[in-house]
Amino acid sequence: MDLQARELTTDRMAQAFPLMQLVNPNLSFDGWQRYVAYRTQSEVTEPGGILLIEDASQHIAGLFGYLIELNLQHGRVLVARDLVTLALFEHQRCQTLRTIVETMDELAESNSCSAIHTVTVMPPTCEDICIPYAELFAAAGHRREPWGYCKLLGPHCV
Numbered sequence: 001m002d003l004q005a006r007e008l009t010t011d012r013m014a015q016a017f018p019l020m021q022l023v024n025p026n027l028s029f030d031g032w033q034r035y036v037a038y039r040t041q042s043e044v045t046e047p048g049g050i051l052l053i054e055d056a057s058q059h060i061a062g063l064f065g066y067l068i069e070l071n072l073q074h075g076r077v078l079v080a081r082d083l084v085t086l087a088l089f090e091h092q093r094c095q096t097l098r099t100i101v102e103t104m105d106e107l108a109e110s111n112s113c114s115a116i117h118t119v120t121v122m123p124p125t126c127e128d129i130c131i132p133y134a135e136l137f138a139a140a141g142h143r144r145e146p147w148g149y150c151k152l153l154g155p156h157c158v
Contacts, residue, residue: 008050046067053099078115080116114152119148137149
């Protein structure tokens with residue numbers, strides 16, 4: 001399965017909404033619409049957005065939101081959150097997550113970030129699903145933190 005990342009556009013907003021609801025169950029479609037409209041404006045000053053992970057048929061296999069922030073400890077940081085993968089089989093889910101991790105690395109590098117912070121919300125009941133994710137993040141150089149994962153990219157700091 002060939003996967004690639006693309007910025008979410010307003011024409012794909014409705015298609016992506018059910019996935020975002022998986023990690024934000026109380027999110028209304030109106031709230032989602034406002035957020036996507038804001039994130040896709042050209043006047044937005046802080047870098048960020050929502051990236052879709054798609055297969056060759058443009059079916060959404062996953063998505064995540066990101067912002068570039070200045071962090072006291074690590075300097076310029078890519079903050080990824082609301083990470084969702086959707087697949088029928090575990091190997092597809094892992095491939096989607098690998099694509100997300102690679103995309104985060106590319107985004108961080110192109111935005112001169114010194115670290116990646118991935119904010120995760122993992123319910124305690126997801127042990128079977130979360131263990132491969134933790135292993136994938138660790139293999140890609142991310143360490144577990146109370147709020148998610150952190151990958152340092154270089155000696156840069158504020």
